Amino acid sequence: MKNKSNIARNWKNPRVIRNAAARQVAASLQLGTRLRRKAAAGWAIGTFLIELPSPATLTTLSLAGFDFVVLDMEHSAIDCSTLEPLILAAQAAGLAALVRTWGEDSDLIGKVLDMGAHGVMVPHVESAESARAVVDQARFPPRGQRGFSPLTKFESLGHPLRALDDSTFVIVQIEGRQALQQVSRIAAVPGIDAVFVGPYDLALSLGVAPGSPQVLAAATRMARSVPRGVSLGIYIDDPAKCAAWIARRFAVQCVSFDGRMLSDGARRVIDQAKRSKR
Numbered sequence: 429m430k431n432k433s434n435i436a437r438n439w440k441n442p443r444v445i446r447n448a449a450a451r452q453v454a455a456s457l458q459l460g461t462r463l464r465r466k467a468a469a470g471w472a473i474g475t476f477l478i479e480l481p482s483p484a485t486l487t488t489l490s491l492a493g494f495d496f497v498v499l500d501m502e503h504s505a506i507d508c509s510t511l512e513p514l515i516l517a518a519q520a521a522g523l524a525a526l527v528r529t530w531g532e533d534s535d536l537i538g539k540v541l542d543m544g545a546h547g548v549m550v551p552h553v554e555s556a557e558s559a560r561a562v563v564d565q566a567r568f569p570p571r572g573q574r575g576f577s578p579l580t581k582f583e584s585l586g587h588p589l590r591a592l593d594d595s596t597f598v599i600v601q602i603e604g605r606q607a608l609q610q611v612s613r614i615a616a617v618p619g620i621d622a623v624f625v626g627p628y629d630l631a632l633s634l635g636v637a638p639g640s641p642q643v644l645a646a647a648t649r650m651a652r653s654v655p656r657g658v659s660l661g662i663y664i665d666d667p668a669k670c671a672a673w674i675a676r677r678f679a680v681q682c683v684s685f686d687g688r689m690l691s692d693g694a695r696r697v698i699d700q701a702k703r704s705k706r
Contacts, residue, residue, distance in 0.1 A: 475685055
């Protein structure tokens, strides 16, 4: 008897298109595979799109050399009507696009993946049960329960269930005391690619100021509880600290965010202009 899981994964798309355009679309849909390779190799550098959600911003971030971008629905005005053009712009720029949802909404995770997102970052995951629910919504059977719709863009893929599942990058965020205590069980859930420290919310949960030594200590302890097969991630304000976090195994790094980088760059321009007058 054939393995049912292999039957699902190896289903051949009877409507597959094989031409140059299909190869380009297929490659754009599977950028998450490259992100997974970079994370496994020790470093994938990304950033958040929060305040300047436009296709031009995504092109700029790709040209700057970022490996991925997190389209943030939790803290921005991005909604489903504005999300898909951003995903398409990221695909066109060769930039892996993850979507930070505003929770474990079963409709939202599958919806953003159907739009073409290369993965999700789910905030405030506090338990293995919550992590399992995320996987259920992000992965096709047998690993999860994500539904499949034979959308036109998926006609670029000969084995769409396998290709999409293998290229979807799933991150859960660790942001509270309870999550710290459960991190080994959360990381052990099959289908989780990375656990990601949200240092600001974690600081608030610990009752300390952001950037406090307690947050660094908690993240360092957490790293010891996560198996090697699961990547560690963290948000970093100061890019000069990237190497120090890599040394602690935090390979999936979101460094700064769109509005802050514009602000920092604009101030540098003004400072240089003023110095030129002296």
